[in-house]
Amino acid sequence: MSPDPAFFAVDGVARSFGGFQVLADVSLAIGQGEVVGLLGPNGSGKTTLFNIATGFLPPSAGAVRFCGRDISRLSVQERSRLGVVRTFQTPKVFEGLTVRDNVALGFYRQMRAGMVESLFGAPRARREVADARAASEPLLARFGLKPLADTAAARLTAGQRRNLEVARALAGAPRLLMLDEPSTGLTRDEAMALADMLLDLSAEGMTLFVVSHDMEFLRIVGRAHVLSFGRIIATGTMAEIQADPQVRQIYFGS
Numbered sequence: 001m002s003p004d005p006a007f008f009a010v011d012g013v014a015r016s017f018g019g020f021q022v023l024a025d026v027s028l029a030i031g032q033g034e035v036v037g038l039l040g041p042n043g044s045g046k047t048t049l050f051n052i053a054t055g056f057l058p059p060s061a062g063a064v065r066f067c068g069r070d071i072s073r074l075s076v077q078e079r080s081r082l083g084v085v086r087t088f089q090t091p092k093v094f095e096g097l098t099v100r101d102n103v104a105l106g107f108y109r110q111m112r113a114g115m116v117e118s119l120f121g122a123p124r125a126r127r128e129v130a131d132a133r134a135a136s137e138p139l140l141a142r143f144g145l146k147p148l149a150d151t152a153a154a155r156l157t158a159g160q161r162r163n164l165e166v167a168r169a170l171a172g173a174p175r176l177l178m179l180d181e182p183s184t185g186l187t188r189d190e191a192m193a194l195a196d197m198l199l200d201l202s203a204e205g206m207t208l209f210v211v212s213h214d215m216e217f218l219r220i221v222g223r224a225h226v227l228s229f230g231r232i233i234a235t236g237t238m239a240e241i242q243a244d245p246q247v248r249q250i251y252f253g254s
């Protein structure tokens with residue numbers, strides 16, 4: 001089944017850094033409600049493609065489309081307001097804030113760090129902050145963070161940080177959640193628990209785009225694309241990808 005290209009699409013994207021071409025004519029589409037993976041060896045261009053999709057980097061050529069609209073020139077914040085939200089390989093949390101306030105911040109997804117500190121200090125915003133904190137409770141419970149709600153984020157383990165980052169992203173009510181190497185730094189049990197959590201989200205209708213080289217974690221995807229030297233060399237289910245001769249050559253040398 002081919003996805004509805006009108007939901008999210010990368011269309012003919014190329015990117016060079018100082019004459020060195022990292023991505024060449026990459027096209028892929030993600031249908032609403034799909035869980036799609038992106039894998040490839042180190043240096044194949046995954047992060048660059050992810051950064052272009054989320055607005056951290058402009059493409060040298062090509063376009064990024066969301067819901068039929070060209071969003072290639074929109075900033076990270078503008079995309080986020082439309083519902084295109086990402087997590088990072090190294091979770092970005094506000095170390096000095098409590099776990100609860102980190103999630104509460106997700107309700108203010110377009111804010112920058114400086115504005116956040118002042119918001120939490122400003123008396124006129126107290127009501128709004130109280131509302132955001134209250135709205136955070138179900139997400140804290142869902143991600144097993146309730147007992148840590150009043151703990152500073154700096155004290156969390158890698159697995160707890162990842163959960164916090166995903167919980168905060170969900171507070172922003174994303175329509176497309178993009179995760180960059182979500183199982184990195186997690187124990188196997190934590191990674192599998194996160195995979196189950198993402199499957200639950202998918203069952204609720206969330207669209208997910210996951211960059212990962214963790215084949216076990218990638219069981220959550222319905223389809224994946226494989227990048228090699230900046231080009232997509234295979235697309236299919238994980239079973240199809242693992243049986244693809246070119247992919248086997250790259251990953252297993254066979």
Ligand code: ADP
Nearest residue numbers: 017018022040041042043044045046047048049
């Ligand atoms: P992956 O995420 O698949 O490991 P990357 O997208 O990080 O791959 O990198 C792909 C290639 O692009 C690598 O050769 C890397 O050195 C190069 N690259 C990435 N970012 C930059 C940059 N800002 N300047 C120059 N080269 C870069």
